[in-house]
């Protein structure tokens with residue numbers, strides 16, 4: 001895992017300012033800083049291990065809080081010249097991310113949506129994008145913006161069924177944008193099958209995966225056939241909800257060059273202070289994720305055992321349990337459940353104390369939210385209805401607190417909201433929540449899927 005020679009970095013930093021966004025006459029890509037074959041240890045070890053050569057041997061890469069860098073000659077040419085183009089703290093983070101994401105190259109920007117913006121800038125009028133019918137509200141909003149303002153054609157299909165994707169892939173398909181598990185319905189998407197069928201039909205189409213729900217701790221979409229993987233670094237990677245960040249990773253040097261060109265041109269690269277905080281967060285990813293997943297599993301089982309319909313890939317009842325585990329090393333820590341009644345869900349959410357009513361996930365603190373009113377509110381009510389998104393769905397994003405405290409707080413909220421019948425033996429979902437639990441998830445999802 002040696003660093004690339006400084007002359008290479010300097011060449012790419014300077015040359016990128018003059019190349020065509022369409023990728024013509026690209027200079028050679030920088031040498032992969034930490035290619036996947038540079039990994040020596042188990043992922044938990046690699047998350048904390050770095051071999052950066054700081055001049056003073058600092059064990060934590062310092063924050064190079066400098067906008068510009070002195071050059072040694074009038075022609076410039078030093079490794080760094082200007083932080084928009086490159087910064088040592090950011091480079092250190094990018095090399096570390098490339099290593100843990102099994103990528104040849106990673107880049108970091110100011111938010112997860114910023115990462116998707118960089119990716120979608122390759123689209124041209126008339127290009128077609130295929131994506132899911134259950135996807136993050138911000139992603140839906142950006143794609144809608146592209147469709148409205150840049151004449152991009154967006155197909156929202158049931159990506160849990162590769163055949164529905166196959167039916168719409170064509171020579172015009174430029175991008176297939178997937179997330180698994182989907183947010184907030186926790187449906188699983190068969191990444192290898194879709195990547196294969198897309199590339200067989202149209203070898204130029206880019207398969208792009210939002211891996212925010214799993215993080216590199218649990219899934220490496222590049223190994224499953226994706227061309228680009230991106231994540232919100234605001235979530236599991238940083239883990240403390242104290243920064244916004246976006247991460248992009250690739251194996252194809254030409255894709256990396258294009259994305260770097262856009263980042264340098266638009267100035268959306270991650271600031272040094274945030275790069276430092278993201279790097280610090282990544283070091284505890286394994287231990288946080290382990291605890292969050294264990295807590296999430298306990299809570300999912302707790303709710304299911306009390307008669308709620310729960311969506312979580314750690315439950316055997318999840319209709320795509322086997323598919324999820326064929327691609328991922330864990331279930332993650334986001335689950336959702338339905339009550340069948342919007343007002344009842346609101347009362348549950350508002351009765352919780354320990355669970356913060358907040359958007360986002362992946363943080364050490366546990367969060368509760370109603371996606372249709374919060375994270376996915378930017379999807380119009382009409383579109384939510386068309387896609388049959390359950391307005392009552394509650395999303396739980398599980399943190400690292402003591403699980404008994406989390407269960408106590410949730411139990412109290414369920415009782416206070418009137419969602420359960422209390423007996424001497426405990427309590428059980430009642431009314432619409434109980435009725436809903438009788439309908440298997442696959443049946444209601446099949447009814448919801450667009451034909």
Ligand SMILES: N[C@@H](CCSC[C@H](N)C(=O)O)C(=O)O
Nearest residue numbers: 136138359360361374375378
């Ligand atoms: N008001 C924000 C909501 C952000 S949701 C953040 C996160 N990705 C989640 O799923 O909770 C917006 O409209 O973007």
